Amino acid sequence: MGYLPTTPASESPLGDSGAGETPTGTSRPTARSDFWRYLGGRLSGAAVSMILVLFSAFFIFRIIGGDPVRAVVGDSPTTPEQRQEIRDRLGLDDPLGVQFWDYVKRVFTMDWGTSYVSTGAEVTDLMWARLPNTLLLTGTALILAAGLGVWIGARAGWKQGSMFEKTQVGISLTLWSAPTFWLGMIVIIVFSVKLGLFPVNGMRSARGVADGFLPELLDVAHHLVLPAFTMAAVIYAQYVLIMRSSIMEEKGNDYLTVAKAKGLRDDVVRRRHAVPNAMLPTVTLIALQFGAIFNGALLTETIFSWPGLGLLFYHAIKIPDIPLLQVLFIFFAGTTILANTLADILYRFLDPRVRRSA
Amino acid sequence: MSGTRPEDMRGTRPEGMNGDGTLRTARAIVWARRRAAMASFWRMYRAQRGGMFGLGLLLIITLITLLAPYYTDESELRASNAPGGRMEPPSSEFWFGTDQTGRSILLMVIWGARVSLQVGIVAAVLAVTMGTLIGMSAAHFGGWISWVLMRLTDWFIVLPSLVLAIALVMALGPSRTTIIIAIALTSWAGTARLVRAQTMAIEGRPYLERAKALGAGHWHQMSRHVLPNLMPLVLASATLQVSSAILSEASLSFLGLGDPSRFSWGTILQRAFLSGAISSGAWWYMLPPGLAILLVVLAFTLCGRAMETVLNPRLRGGK
Numbered sequence: 001m002g003y004l005p006t007t008p009a010s011e012s013p014l015g016d017s018g019a020g021e022t023p024t025g026t027s028r029p030t031a032r033s034d035f036w037r038y039l040g041g042r043l044s045g046a047a048v049s050m051i052l053v054l055f056s057a058f059f060i061f062r063i064i065g066g067d068p069v070r071a072v073v074g075d076s077p078t079t080p081e082q083r084q085e086i087r088d089r090l091g092l093d094d095p096l097g098v099q100f101w102d103y104v105k106r107v108f109t110m111d112w113g114t115s116y117v118s119t120g121a122e123v124t125d126l127m128w129a130r131l132p133n134t135l136l137l138t139g140t141a142l143i144l145a146a147g148l149g150v151w152i153g154a155r156a157g158w159k160q161g162s163m164f165e166k167t168q169v170g171i172s173l174t175l176w177s178a179p180t181f182w183l184g185m186i187v188i189i190v191f192s193v194k195l196g197l198f199p200v201n202g203m204r205s206a207r208g209v210a211d212g213f214l215p216e217l218l219d220v221a222h223h224l225v226l227p228a229f230t231m232a233a234v235i236y237a238q239y240v241l242i243m244r245s246s247i248m249e250e251k252g253n254d255y256l257t258v259a260k261a262k263g264l265r266d267d268v269v270r271r272r273h274a275v276p277n278a279m280l281p282t283v284t285l286i287a288l289q290f291g292a293i294f295n296g297a298l299l300t301e302t303i304f305s306w307p308g309l310g311l312l313f314y315h316a317i318k319i320p321d322i323p324l325l326q327v328l329f330i331f332f333a334g335t336t337i338l339a340n341t342l343a344d345i346l347y348r349f350l351d352p353r354v355r356r357s358a
Numbered sequence: 359m360s361g362t363r364p365e366d367m368r369g370t371r372p373e374g375m376n377g378d379g380t381l382r383t384a385r386a387i388v389w390a391r392r393r394a395a396m397a398s399f400w401r402m403y404r405a406q407r408g409g410m411f412g413l414g415l416l417l418i419i420t421l422i423t424l425l426a427p428y429y430t431d432e433s434e435l436r437a438s439n440a441p442g443g444r445m446e447p448p449s450s451e452f453w454f455g456t457d458q459t460g461r462s463i464l465l466m467v468i469w470g471a472r473v474s475l476q477v478g479i480v481a482a483v484l485a486v487t488m489g490t491l492i493g494m495s496a497a498h499f500g501g502w503i504s505w506v507l508m509r510l511t512d513w514f515i516v517l518p519s520l521v522l523a524i525a526l527v528m529a530l531g532p533s534r535t536t537i538i539i540a541i542a543l544t545s546w547a548g549t550a551r552l553v554r555a556q557t558m559a560i561e562g563r564p565y566l567e568r569a570k571a572l573g574a575g576h577w578h579q580m581s582r583h584v585l586p587n588l589m590p591l592v593l594a595s596a597t598l599q600v601s602s603a604i605l606s607e608a609s610l611s612f613l614g615l616g617d618p619s620r621f622s623w624g625t626i627l628q629r630a631f632l633s634g635a636i637s638s639g640a641w642w643y644m645l646p647p648g649l650a651i652l653l654v655v656l657a658f659t660l661c662g663r664a665m666e667t668v669l670n671p672r673l674r675g676g677k
Binding site: 060180185317 | 605
């Protein structure tokens with residue numbers, strides 16, 4: 001974040017006058033204190049959101065039906081004393097206030113309890129073990145979708161009304177309308193079952209591969225292709241549509257006419273002038289869509305048995321394994337809030353207009 | 359937005375100031391203007407091929423769904439009364455084969471439409487109503503009410519909606535009502551933000567100031583001036599919302615949180631997935647319900663986008 005001190009002083013004086021509390025001060029301290037105030041606002045907003053998440057996580061998962069004791073013991077025979085012992089251990093008979101206080105204490109000690117199923121396993125351990133797999137899948141899908149989506153969307157918006165635009169919008173709308181999990185099922189049937197090109201599910205071959213880093217990497221990559229493309233297909237559509245309308249909004253602006261009048265090629269005008277400006281609203285919208293990525297990951301991982309957080313969540317729903325569901329819920333929500341806050345702050349660096357006027 | 363409703367710029371007569379005769383005339387004038395606005399809306403809507411395609415698709419799907427009792431036999435949906443064999447591939451009798459109990463997939467998809475469409479539409483209407491009320495209140499009252507409502511809106515916009523909906527359905531117990539509530543609760547926020555911005559734009563117009571000067575209360579301002587102006591936007595938003603609500607319902611049912619008593623398209627896909635239809639290559643089991651979802655969602659999306667284009671001249675045509 002070494003960007004701040006280099007903010008050109010010449011940029012600020014025009015817009016800052018209203019916000020300046022020190023009338024005689026130069027523009028730079030004002031801009032800086034503005035920034036800190038902005039940052040403080042954002043961070044406290046994120047903190048409030050996070051507290052809301054923690055609250056709702058407690059209450060939602062406290063009232064979920066199903067007998068936790070049964071979930072813990074499974075089908076093995078138990079005496080009433082053993083059941084009572086489990087109830088005591090889980091604190092199920094305590095008053096709600098006491099349970100909530102325990103919960104708050106555990107939030108601060110990062111102790112989220114043990115899973116009902118995988119006997120005694122800390123839910124956080126289960127979660128951290130799966131996290132890299134989810135990051136690999138969502139990261140690949142996101143890069144694919146954002147890269148392709150922004151590129152195609154910019155071209156489509158630029159050539160508004162052309163055959164290319166209409167086809168691309170049609171493709172995007174169709175992809176957006178397809179349920180992720182269904183798309184995954186069809187993709188598996190076509191490419192794995194019928195054509196036999198890719199593995200049906202999982203992340204590594206069950207038979208194992210030759211030892212060594214490269215064969216393993218290739219094996220994982222081979223398994224990654226279908227789920228990554230399935231997940232990317234659905235988010236790709238949103239990026240195309242967002243970028244397209246963003247470019248269309250930008251198109252009427254004078255600076256583009258100037259760029260054209262300078263004799264720049266159409267291609268260059270688009271790439272060098274229109275796209276960077278159209279990227280700004282796109283970045284915000286992409287950040288807002290971040291929560292949707294977890295939705296996609298949940299469904300894609302379920303279909304492809306990709307051993308990530310989504311699959312963990314899916315299996316936890318079936319039990320229901322409440323401590324695990326709770327920690328995953330908090331993780332998904334917390335990550336989304338964090339990502340959005342970062343995007344908001346980043347946006348201020350990217351767009352000098354926001355930096356000046358806020 | 360001003361382009362589509364020219365009558366708003368002239369303002370309606372305040373009823374209280376006129377005698378009985380003029381009051382009726384004023385209302386008649388308003389309705390004549392609304393009819394004209396509707397006609398011009400339809401004219402612009404008709405010009406859009408995507409929107410007309412979506413509308414046609416919706417009409418066909420509605421007819422198929424509503425007339426289902428007249429050309430199919432509902433009793434064949436019971437597993438005990440299944441007419442076919444296990445997992446039969448498509449044939450002339452069963453166009454899309456049968457499921458693991460021998461029921462016709464096509465029949466299941468036709469009847470599954472009822473739940474999917476019902477949940478989608480009711481949840482969308484609920485979500486848009488909530489979003490409209492919250493957005494309008496946030497814009498109209500300002501101050502701390504607005505602050506609280508907008509923080510809440512932002513919170514709901516940002517959170518992973520499916521994860522939240524799953525948690526809600528699990529907490530309330532799976533049933534059609536809880537699914538509708540869960541979807542509505544997790545999808546109103548976008549509308550609220552949109553409506554807030556639009557309400558603020560409308561409230562800045564002179565005729566609202568005039569109404570206020572003449573003593574119009576909050577309720578009168580909202581119901582007579584703001585809401586009629588919001589209506590086109592709200593309708594477009596509702597149409598788009600139906601498509602995402604149908605997708606959400608399908609996802610929830612697929613994850614096993616659907617209405618246990620009746621099946622929807624998502625439930626059929628869940629059964630296909632759990633029965634191992636993927637590895638046995640039974641494409642006919644999963645193609646029809648998924649295609650049905652895709653077509654309905656696409657149809658609602660196309661209609662909603664066409665409506666938006668009519669309302670927002672910036673999206674129309676161009677250089």
